[in-house]
Amino acid sequence: MKIGNIDIKNNVALAPMAGVTDLSFRLLCKEQNVGLIYTEMVSAKGLYYGDKKTEELMKIKQEERPVSLQIFGSDPNIMAKVVKEKLNYKDDFDILDINMGCPTPKIVKNGDGSALMKNPKLIGKIVSEVVKASNKPVTVKIRKGWDHNKINAVEVAKIIEDSGASLLAIHGRTREEFYSGKADWGIIKNVKEAIEIPVLGNGDIFSPLDAKEMLEYTNCDGVMIGRGARGNPWIFNRTLKLLSEGILPSEPTNREKINMCIKHLELLVHYKGEQIAVKDIRKHIGWYTKGMHNSSAIRGQSNKFNNKEKIIYLLNEYIDSIE
Template sequence: MAGVTDLGFRTVCRELGAGYTVTEMVSAKALCYQDKKSLPLLQLGEDEHPAAVQLFGSDPYCMEQAAGLAAEKSGADILDINMGCPVPKVANSGDGSGLMRRPDLAVRVAEAVIRGAGGRPVTVKIRLGWDKGSINCVEFAKAMEQAGAAAVAVHGRTKTQMYAGTANWDHIKAVKEALSIPVIANGDVFSAADAVRILRYTGADMAMIGRGCFGNPWIFQQAAAALEGREIPPLPPLAERCDTAVRQFTLSAAQKGEHIACLEARKHYAWYLKGVPYAGYYKEQISRVSTLADIYRVTEGIKRDLSDEAGR
């Protein structure tokens, strides 16, 4: 979710029903070295509660120091340790899901973050294991509980799977049955119906939506309606969806600067147009935007040319 769940996108998701949000991953080492690029990642919205700062790293001393810094700078309600990131440059260096190959070290990391958290709850996100031959999520999650974690989130894939194939919810169910602390289910929640199914199937306490919200922050209000037995609201008209996208990019530009926000908007806006008929022409224009003025211009074209077509 790096480069996705910035303050602008989280703000939009909260407005559309997300009950709990988590920052992008923040490097503990970068925080300890007072890296100027990392500090803005800790910023939460004015009303962004409950919310967590997500830390990654594998050095217990550094993680403890980073936890204290993150808690102080962000005001977050919860600190989350990412022990599930499968990206090679993270996992292969022993961080993220690399910690699942070293449970003893992972326990020391969790204990260190808990010490540094200043009384805030500490949660841990994991995967099923490194690969299908070393699935250890149940034992690993139990170790996190014993270390003092307040909750565990489980993504139903191994590290080597990355995001391929289908998430295995059976293992999430097994983790839930083995733990007394809350378990958060994650993996292949792309619709309101998926949110209902993963919770019923696994018995988990919460559903975490990751890739399913790319370009679709409305999934949160749809999932909430489905879980409450209400009628699922449809996606709004394309023009309104574009306005939401522009609001997201404007918020992001205010936080991180127009240039960076617009570069990141290229992928986000393409996600917002996924499945829209005849959107290829505008996706090609979006791939070159570099200013908010570019985004406004493209948006006007989309509203003029595609909104009627998408509504048919």
């Protein structure tokens, strides 16, 4: 797959997820051969006003690349200015993505994320201004629409293509649906048929077989995996094996999951420090241990510890007890 002038070695991407796809998690997914990595979304206004926390989200390692840096906002002038004055000077990422799909209230209330699906004209203005300002390929992530009364992904996709974007990713739900119900892969198929630029399909890919089915049904150029990768970075390598060789590798064992969780914690400590890391790992422990015997107890116990070694001891003791 090619995005602008950037070659992507395979067509399986890690979706941007706030609070999840930080540097540590992205490195684990890269070890599993994910083709394209998206950062957590970064506020254009935060960059404009020099917010330090915003700039922390943009830490990228060479071994992750190719990386798509995702920004969000709804002011075309601020976004273009940030791209020209700040992002064009960064040489550690390859693609610039604009988030027009995030459904969270704090993003939507400011007119950002999926709120933009209500204003196709503004979408066109944002994309065209950012494309003009950027020295890297620009891509966009959208949703099916705002609600069931305004399903306009095909219309919006055409506007985005005409405004100069190099790729479009679409999640098959409206903003109103959030993550409930079932993703509509039909709308992904419709978008793919309507535009010429590459399309990534997103929504309800929780296994390699889901990825294969989406590609076959929609004819999209690649898949973007989000929630299906939480506690499960193996999904990328397993999906690639299925797509390229027709082989479905076995799922990781419980011990492999716990060992990955410990490795994840070690990376978090390295990049964020122990105090932040032990808080961040708690949600990941829930995802890594999902479906294991008595996993709710281990989640509860891990919430009491503020020390890396105690959490590692707890995890090792837990896996020994259930094997």
